[in-house]
Amino acid sequence: MLNKFxxxxxxxxxxxxxxxxxxxxxxxxxxxxxRAIFIGLWPPTMISLLAYLNSxxxx
Numbered sequence: 001m002l003n004k005f006x007x008x009x010x011x012x013x014x015x016x017x018x019x020x021x022x023x024x025x026x027x028x029x030x031x032x033x034x035r036a037i038f039i040g041l042w043p044p045t046m047i048s049l050l051a052y053l054n055s056x057x058x059x
Contacts, residue, residue, distance in 0.1 A: 012050050016043035 019042050027036035 009050060009054075012046055016046050019043050019046075 019039060023036045023040035026032045026039060030036075
């Protein structure tokens with residue numbers, strides 16, 4: 001399964017998961033809700049950019 005991913009695609013997915021955990025850390029531990037929400041909006045943006053690039057590549 002991992003052979004289907006390119007290196008940059010796998011890096012973006014791993015980075016998205018790490019950013020989600022960082023966002024949770026800010027929300028739960030540091031009690032900084034605004035920063036957690038701001039950081040938490042990055043992974044959907046990164047994954048949608050990845051989906052856009054994959055759709056362009058397949059055409």
